[in-house]
Amino acid sequence: QKEVEQDPGPLSVPEGAIVSLNCTYSNSAFQYFMWYRQYSRKGPELLMYTYSSGNKEDGRFTAQVDKSSKYISLFIRDSQPSDSATYLCAMSVGSYGGSQGNLIFGKGTKLSVKP
Amino acid sequence: NAGVMQNPRHLVRRRGQEARLRCSPMKGHSHVYWYRQLPEEGLKFMVYLQKENIIDESGMPKERFSAEFPKEGPSILRIQQVVRGDSAAYFCASRESNQPQHFGDGTRLSIL
Numbered sequence: 022q023k024e025v026e027q028d029p030g031p032l033s034v035p036e037g038a039i040v041s042l043n044c045t046y047s048n049s050a051f052q053y054f055m056w057y058r059q060y061s062r063k064g065p066e067l068l069m070y071t072y073s074s075g076n077k078e079d080g081r082f083t084a085q086v087d088k089s090s091k092y093i094s095l096f097i098r099d100s101q102p103s104d105s106a107t108y109l110c111a112m113s114v115g116s117y118g119g120s121q122g123n124l125i126f127g128k129g130t131k132l133s134v135k136p
Numbered sequence: 137n138a139g140v141m142q143n144p145r146h147l148v149r150r151r152g153q154e155a156r157l158r159c160s161p162m163k164g165h166s167h168v169y170w171y172r173q174l175p176e177e178g179l180k181f182m183v184y185l186q187k188e189n190i191i192d193e194s195g196m197p198k199e200r201f202s203a204e205f206p207k208e209g210p211s212i213l214r215i216q217q218v219v220r221g222d223s224a225a226y227f228c229a230s231r232e233s234n235q236p237q238h239f240g241d242g243t244r245l246s247i248l
Contacts, residue, residue, distance in 0.1 A: 025178075055236055064140070064227055064239035065179070109178070123169060123181040123192060124229075124237065 024048050027110055027127025036136050040097040044110035044127045047091065051112040051125070054086050056095045059107045059129065068108075069095065100134045107131045138163065140230050140240035141210075148246045155215040155222070157243045161230030168211045169237060170196075170203060173225040185211060215245075223247045 027044045034040055042056075053072055057065035069084040071077045077084045083096040093112075097104055111124040141160040149155050161168050166187050171179040181195040185205040196203065200218075205211040215222055225244050229237035 027178075057239070062241075062244075064142075064241040067236055067238060070236045111179075122231075122237075123184055123195070124171075124179070125181070126171075126178040128176075128178040 024125050025110065025112065025127045028130055029128050031131040031133060033133045033135060034100055036100060036102060036134055038100050038134070040100050040104070040132060040134075042095040042097075042108050042110075042130050042132070044093050045091055046093075046112060046125075048114070048125075049088075049091065050114045053113045053115075053122075054084070054093050055111040055124070056082075056084055057109040057111060059109055061106075065109055065111075102134050102136050105133050140165075140228055140238055142226075142228050142240035142243050144243060145241065146244050146246070148248060149218050150248045151219060152217050155218050155245055157213040157215075157226050157228075157245070159211040159213070159228030159230075159240060161211070161228075162232075162238060165230035165232050165238075167231045167233075168205050169229040169231075170211075170213050171227045171229065171239075173227060173242070175224075179227060182213075218245075218247050220247050 025046045055070040056068045058068050059065045074086045074088045081098045085094040107129040109129045110127040113122050115122045143158050168185045170182040173179045183196045183203045184192040200216045202214045225242045227242045229239045231237045
């Protein structure tokens, strides 16, 4: 079983739709959870980061962490064509500042938002 | 405020040659990570460095690969005697204390 599972898609939605992206994980020691967006031929761009369980909202983006189910989600409201990219979940055991801060990534979900 | 800078963006090497990938972290960041992204695969951690020290190299192959982050200058990921399987995108990330990692745009290494 992989440490982090993420459906690769592709996921295609119409402009304005609500998008739900998810990851599951097996290591209960993960405490820090991040979502990155990666455009083609570019590096991952940090979108959201959270510690432990709960919700966090930033503009059109909401990140949710359910540690009891080992499940994290990213919601995108009012999706735009510019949101078309690959979305990567990432998590780590230690804090960002700790020696266990190296990130474990999902394979990424490719999202396409059609005008 | 410049982000993480990686160069070259594209690097072509023949089998058996050496590849040197450079990473300049964001200003004020003293922690550097290297990741490798193979086609259709997620990013995989390779090595974590602070200035002049390797903190964690558990993801880096024992043979042919080395990394450094000197007191002055960029971090370097060095691959000796490259093979076809080394073809990948190599990403560098940096952070300051207790903050998440920020990534560069990567170096795409192609082995002929």
